[in-house]
Amino acid sequence: MILMRKLKALRSCRQFCSNRDGVAIVEFAMLLPVMAIAYVGMVETVQLVMVNRKVTQLTSALSDLTARVQTVSNADVDNIFNAAQTILMPYDNSKASMVIANVVIDASGVAKVCWSNQRNGMAPARGATIAVPDSVRIPNTSVIMAKASYSYTPAVGYVLTGTFKLGDNAIYARPRNGVAGGTLNIEQVVRTGTNACPNFN
Incomplete structure (x- = not known):
């Protein structure tokens, strides 16, 4: 009797070990969290790259x-901000920071801000000396400097990663229809109601 019970138990154990029913479900259940994390991470990375590209286009x-x-008023600068930020659609443009500055390089190669405007950011003050690349620092010239950044918060996983600040790299452009002005007659984009530079008074 005892021997029969042992044989029956042994047979049941062998049947259980050789049974493959449900293996696929168990494996799927084990892999599902890893697959979900990989998928969400891939989606967030793609979103991050897309927003970063739009910020670069916005700055440009x-x-x-x-x-x-040739000349801009405060209203004109607002219109430029409004027009440029449409590039960010469908992303929230209230999370974008934008700065435009007219930078004048004097005869000794020192770059100073003639005027600047900002939206949701910090613009350098008039007369402030700033660093510009050597390719831009040509004496007795001016350049338009633009900077834009975007605070991107991932939809999933923001607790772990926090908010990413994208962009914030300056892009420079030479005036195409500038007005010669200031004490050195430098061609520049003049803001209405502001003296042309390098007269920083």
Whole structure:
């Protein structure tokens, strides 16, 4: 009797070990979290790259639109900001920071801000000395400098990663229809109500 019970138990154990029913479900259940994390990570990475590309295009548009005019008023600069930020669609443009500055390089190669405007950001003050690349620092010239950045918060996983600041790299453009002015007669985009530079008074 005891021997029969042992044989029956042994037979049941062998049947259980050789049974392959449900193996696929168990494997799928084990892989599902890994696959879900990989999928979400891939989607977020693609979104991050797309937003970063749009921020670069936004910065380029800011410098290009400003460099096309001779003079700008505050209303004109607002229109440039409004036009350029449509590039960010369908992303939230309230998370974007934009800066436009007219930079004048004097006879000794020192770059100073003649005027600047910002939206949701910090613009350098008039007369402030700034660093520009050597390719831009040509004496007795001016350049439009634009900067834009975007605060991107991932839809999933933001607790772990936090918010990413994308962009914030300057793009420069030479004035195309500038007005010669200031003490050195430098061609530049002049802002209405502001003296042409390098007269920083």
